[in-house]
Amino acid sequence: MRAAVMRHSKLVVDTVPDPEPGPGEVLVKTLACGICGSDLHALEHADKLVESAAESGVPFLMDVTRDIVMGHEFCAEVVDYGPGAMKAHAPGTRVVSMPLAMGPGGLQGVGYSNDYPGGYGELMKLSELFLIPVPNGLPTEHAALTEPMAVGMHAVAKSRFEQWDAPMVIGCGPVGLAVIAALKLRGAEPIVAADFSPTRRALAAKMGAHVVVDPAQTPAIEAWREAAGARPAVIFECVGVPGLLLQVMRDAPREARVVVAGVCMEEDRIRPMIGINKELSLQFVLGYAPDEFAGTLTAIAEGKIDVAPLVTSRIGVGGVPAAFEELANPEGQAKILVEPWR
Amino acid sequence: MRAAVMRHSKLVVDTVPDPEPGPGEVLVKTLACGICGSDLHALEHADKLVESAAESGVPFLMDVTRDIVMGHEFCAEVVDYGPGAMKAHAPGTRVVSMPLAMGPGGLQGVGYSNDYPGGYGELMKLSELFLIPVPNGLPTEHAALTEPMAVGMHAVAKSRFEQWDAPMVIGCGPVGLAVIAALKLRGAEPIVAADFSPTRRALAAKMGAHVVVDPAQTPAIEAWREAAGARPAVIFECVGVPGLLLQVMRDAPREARVVVAGVCMEEDRIRPMIGINKELSLQFVLGYAPDEFAGTLTAIAEGKIDVAPLVTSRIGVGGVPAAFEELANPEGQAKILVEPWR
Numbered sequence: 274m275r276a277a278v279m280r281h282s283k284l285v286v287d288t289v290p291d292p293e294p295g296p297g298e299v300l301v302k303t304l305a306c307g308i309c310g311s312d313l314h315a316l317e318h319a320d321k322l323v324e325s326a327a328e329s330g331v332p333f334l335m336d337v338t339r340d341i342v343m344g345h346e347f348c349a350e351v352v353d354y355g356p357g358a359m360k361a362h363a364p365g366t367r368v369v370s371m372p373l374a375m376g377p378g379g380l381q382g383v384g385y386s387n388d389y390p391g392g393y394g395e396l397m398k399l400s401e402l403f404l405i406p407v408p409n410g411l412p413t414e415h416a417a418l419t420e421p422m423a424v425g426m427h428a429v430a431k432s433r434f435e436q437w438d439a440p441m442v443i444g445c446g447p448v449g450l451a452v453i454a455a456l457k458l459r460g461a462e463p464i465v466a467a468d469f470s471p472t473r474r475a476l477a478a479k480m481g482a483h484v485v486v487d488p489a490q491t492p493a494i495e496a497w498r499e500a501a502g503a504r505p506a507v508i509f510e511c512v513g514v515p516g517l518l519l520q521v522m523r524d525a526p527r528e529a530r531v532v533v534a535g536v537c538m539e540e541d542r543i544r545p546m547i548g549i550n551k552e553l554s555l556q557f558v559l560g561y562a563p564d565e566f567a568g569t570l571t572a573i574a575e576g577k578i579d580v581a582p583l584v585t586s587r588i589g590v591g592g593v594p595a596a597f598e599e600l601a602n603p604e605g606q607a608k609i610l611v612e613p614w615r
Numbered sequence: 616m617r618a619a620v621m622r623h624s625k626l627v628v629d630t631v632p633d634p635e636p637g638p639g640e641v642l643v644k645t646l647a648c649g650i651c652g653s654d655l656h657a658l659e660h661a662d663k664l665v666e667s668a669a670e671s672g673v674p675f676l677m678d679v680t681r682d683i684v685m686g687h688e689f690c691a692e693v694v695d696y697g698p699g700a701m702k703a704h705a706p707g708t709r710v711v712s713m714p715l716a717m718g719p720g721g722l723q724g725v726g727y728s729n730d731y732p733g734g735y736g737e738l739m740k741l742s743e744l745f746l747i748p749v750p751n752g753l754p755t756e757h758a759a760l761t762e763p764m765a766v767g768m769h770a771v772a773k774s775r776f777e778q779w780d781a782p783m784v785i786g787c788g789p790v791g792l793a794v795i796a797a798l799k800l801r802g803a804e805p806i807v808a809a810d811f812s813p814t815r816r817a818l819a820a821k822m823g824a825h826v827v828v829d830p831a832q833t834p835a836i837e838a839w840r841e842a843a844g845a846r847p848a849v850i851f852e853c854v855g856v857p858g859l860l861l862q863v864m865r866d867a868p869r870e871a872r873v874v875v876a877g878v879c880m881e882e883d884r885i886r887p888m889i890g891i892n893k894e895l896s897l898q899f900v901l902g903y904a905p906d907e908f909a910g911t912l913t914a915i916a917e918g919k920i921d922v923a924p925l926v927t928s929r930i931g932v933g934g935v936p937a938a939f940e941e942l943a944n945p946e947g948q949a950k951i952l953v954e955p956w957r
Contacts, residue, residue, distance in 0.1 A: 321888070328865065329892030431894070518887065523670065537887040545860065545879040546663070548899030550671030552773070555897040557890030 275613065276394030277593035279341040282319055284594040289340060292390055292398040294355030295377060299401045304367065305417040305587075306392025306611045307346035308596055310446060311536060315343065315385070316597065318538045325538075333381045344392030344611065345372035345384035346420040348413045349399070358401045367407040369419045371566050374400045393593050395613040405567055408574040414587070414610055415573055418580040421608070423569040425451025426458075427561035428534045432507045434459060439501030441493060442466040442482065442509045443521060445473040447583070447608055448534050449511035450480050454578045457481030463500040467493035470603045479582045494524040506530070513537040518555070522547045533557045583608045589615040617955065618736030619935035621683040624661055626936040631682060634732055634740040636697030637719060641743045646709065647759040647929075648734025648953045649688035650938055652788060653878060657685065657727070658939065660880045667880075675723045686734030686953065687714035687726035688762040690755045691741070700743045709749040711761045713908050716742045735935050737955040747909055750916040756929070756952055757915055760922040763950070765911040767793025768800075769903035770876045774849045776801060781843030783835060784808040784824065784851045785863060787815040789925070789950055790876050791853035792822050796920045799823030805842040809835035812945045821924045836866040848872070855879040860897070864889045875899045925950045931957040 274291050277284055294300040315322050319337040327334055335341055351366045362368060372383040372391065384391025389398060407416040429452060434440070440456050442449045445468035456464050457480065466482035468474050474485045486496040497506070506529035510521050513535025519542055521531055533555055548555070561569070572578045586609045588596055596609045616633050619626055636642045657664050661679040669676055677683055693708045704710060714725040714733065726733025731740060749758040771794060776782070782798050784791045787810035798806050799822065808824035810816050816827045828838040839848070848871035852863050855877025861884055863873055875897055890897070903911070914920045928951045930938055938951045 325886065325888035326892060329889055330869065331892055513887070527672065533887060533890065536891060540884055540886050542882055542884055544667065545855070545875060545883050545899065546667035547671055548875065548897070549878060549901045550668055550673055551899070552901050553899050555890070557887065557893070557895050559891050559894050 274395040275590050276342045276390060277590050279316055279319070279343055282316060282337070284316060284597055286591050286594065289342065289390070289394065291396050294353065294398040296355055296357040297375070297401055298355040298398045299351055299358060299404065300353045300355070301349035301368065301397050301399055302352050303392045303395060303397055303613045304348045304350055304413045306344040307417055307421060308593070308600060308609045308611060309346055309421065310448070310600070312343045313597055313600055314536055314538055321538050332379055333386065335385050336387050339387045341385070341387060342390030342394040343384045344394070345382070346417055347392035347397070348407060348417040349392070349397060354401070361401065362404060362406055367413060367416065368404040369407060369416050369570060370399050370403040370405065371563060372420065373403060374398070375402070393590065393611055393613070395590070405570055411574045414584050415580050416570065417610060418583060418608065419566065419570045419573060421447050422451045422454060422573065422578055422580060423561040423566045424448055424534070425453070425455040426565045426569050428452050428509060428532050428558045429455040429459065430565065431556050431558045432509070432530055432532045434461065434507060436460070437504055438507045439497065439504035440464055440507045440509065441497045442477070442511060443493060443517070444468055444510070444512035444535060445477040446511065446603060449509065450476055450583060450607065452509045452511060452534065453477055453480040453482050458572060458577055465493065465497045465500050467496070472604055473607070476582055476607055492524065507532065509534055511535050515539050515541045519543050522553055525551060525553055527551045529553055531555045584610055586610070587612055587615070589613065616737040617932050618684045618732060619932050621658060621661070621685055624658060624679070626658060626939055628933050628936065631684065631732070631736065633738050636695065636740040638697055638699040639743055640697040640716070640740045641693055641700060641746065642695040643691035643710065643739050643741055644694050645734045645737060645739055645955045646690050646692055646755045648686040649759055649763060650935070650942060650951045650953060651688055651763065652790070652942070654685045655939055655942055656878055656880055663880050674721055675728065677727050678729050681729045683727070683729060684732030684736040685726045686736070687724070688759055689734035689739070690749060690759040691734070691739060696743065703743065704746055704748055709755060709758065710746040711749060711758050711912060712741050712745040712747065713905060714762065715745060716740070717744070735932065735953055735955070737932070747912055753916045756926050757922050758912065759952060760925060760950065761908065761912045761915060763789050764793045764796060764915065764920055764922060765903040765908045766790055766876070767795070767797040768907045768911050770794050770851060770874050770900045771797040771801065772907065773898050773900045774872055774874045776803065776849060778802070779846060780849045781839065781846035782806055782849045782851065783839045784819070784853060785835060785859070786810055786852070786854035786877060787819040788853065788945060791851065792818055792925060792949065794851045794853060794876065795819055795822040795824050800914060800919055807835065807839045807842050809838070814946055815949070818924055818949055834866065849874065851876055853877050857881050857883045861885050864895055867893060867895055869893045871895055873897045926952055928952070929954055929957070931955065
């Protein structure tokens with residue numbers, strides 16, 4: 274099959290072997306797959322990613338010296354089954370799945386694995402048990418956004434969000450936008466969001482932010498104070514660059530809950546005394562639970578989360594390397610969808 | 616009055632003016648006052664302490680170029696009242712108080728103020744409203760431990776501790792010991808505690824730890840795993856030296872809640888990816904709420920927290936500078952009580 278392949282920390286477009294579904298697995302055709310900022314990080318910091326995963330006890334580790342087909346935000350179509358599958362979904366059924374597969378050696382991350390190619394290729398093999406059929410009528414490109422939107426749902430759930438809480442979202446890339454959508458779904462108000470990019474600020478407003486600021490003009494915390502007064506602060510750090518966490522802690526009001534959703538691969542510095550004096554909490558988050566993933570698809574299908582504004586471009590497999598370059602500049606793009614059969 | 620005074624970052628014993636109670640204030644005789652590790656930090660890092668307090672929006676700041684009488688863990692005796700007081704407690708009544716006073720210029724920290732001398736002096740002025748009489752029969756030296764034990768009660772409350780959680784206490788100085796006592800009061804089991812000092816380990820066992828380890832022999836996390844298996848981990852970091860937080864995050868099991876109760880005055884490094892991969896939370900804590908303070912006194916008075924093992928020495932005002940030196944070495948001492956009228 275044709276695929277965009279991570280090979281020795283470079284992205285190349287090549288023909289690679291078709292995946293062959295094993296016991297309990299399903300072969301699917303990738304219909305659409307979003308490009309995730311984590312994949313840009315992974316390409317740049319593959320060794321660090323694997324090292325920190327190993328150190329954190331993550332059970333599946335990729336071998337970065339061998340080919341990896343990334344892509345974990347997908348909608349696909351059932352083609353065929355491996356041995357011993359229940360064949361619950363007829364060929365042609367459109368499905369989504371958490372990007373996890375139960376392989377013979379244990380759990381694997383689809384798109385971060387040498388054995389389970391992700392959605393930047395034409396075909397994937399998935400665990401049948403993880404498949405969720407796409408509700409009739411939901412466009413494929415919207416179903417493909419289940420995964421990134423579930424990240425926002427999970428981040429808000431982990432913040433122990435309550436109705437009187439006043440949220441602030443730092444960074445309006447795909448993670449920040451997903452957080453805004455999840456906050457809107459909960460009826461949070463006002464939602465204050467900040468990003469240096471005008472395109473992203475416009476998207477933040479579309480996704481439900483009530484107050485959107487350019488931090489170059491107005492510090493986010495000032496806009497938050499004006500909008501939220503003395504309400505409990507829940508701050509979503511959705512950027513992930515060194516130094517930002519310290520700045521967030523400096524700006525945070527007393528007893529703020531800071532959710533760290535931005536992925537900072539490097540070492541970072543904090544000043545514990547600031548956390549202590551203000552009794553801050555930092556909740557690091559990753560991924561989502563199965564019920565959050567399924568619930569996100571339902572919310573999108575029922576029109577409670579409108580993901581349409583997020584898709585800014587569609588490309589074929591051949592366009593993936595250039596898209597990665599383009600995404601390094603946040604202006605202009607939110608979610609680029611890869612449609613491998615395009 | 617005679618007092619141990621912080622003067623230009625040195626401790627000196629001197630005669631200073633008696634405090635004069637203002638409106639709504641009470642003049643008290645200090646009966647006993649514990650020496651707190653924070654005071655050792657404050658003496659060493661006075662400028663940093665004030666700087667980070669200012670940056671964190673703490674409303675009361677001391678002027679370190681002027682005299683400060685520290686000491687905020689006290690039991691005292693009512694002597695006289697200022698104008699406009701209710702005089703609810705007769706002279707001679709033994710009282711404790713949160714080390715806060717409502718002065719003419721706003722809130723002040725008793726023992727961290729140029730205007731409100733703390734318990735390392737013979738006399739203090741306190742806000743009448745904050746006084747809590749010591750229940751009949753409770754020894755003064757035990758009542759004086761209300762403040763440090765309340766710190767432990769608060770840390771456990773902020774951890775959102777639940778019955779099935781399995782706690783681990785890193786560092787068995789006064790803060791760690793207070794956390795152990797608070798955990799025992801909640802019926803937590805097993806309580807795993809670690810400290811390099813044999814004296815402190817013995818105290819940890821006395822205060823209620825079920826498993827006590829010397830980290831030089833056995834990593835605390837190994838002892839915890841053996842005792843707690845796969846139960847939810849709540850880790851209390853009660854040391855506060857740079858680098859320890861990173862180590863705790865490295866060792867922590869997935870989804871552990873880390874309570875940062877150790878006061879690290881310096882900048883510290885963390886690796887956010889470790890927090891993200893394991894979805895850790897860090898809750899920084901400080902002090903206690905008024906109800907926690909009052910509840911701690913009640914628990915001590917009812918014999919539910921036995922503080923007797925903690926008092927390892929009693930000294931007069933003249934002995935304070937030497938005691939500060941001695942406390943730099945954790946072996947041998949837990950709580951040293953200053954009895955200014957001794």
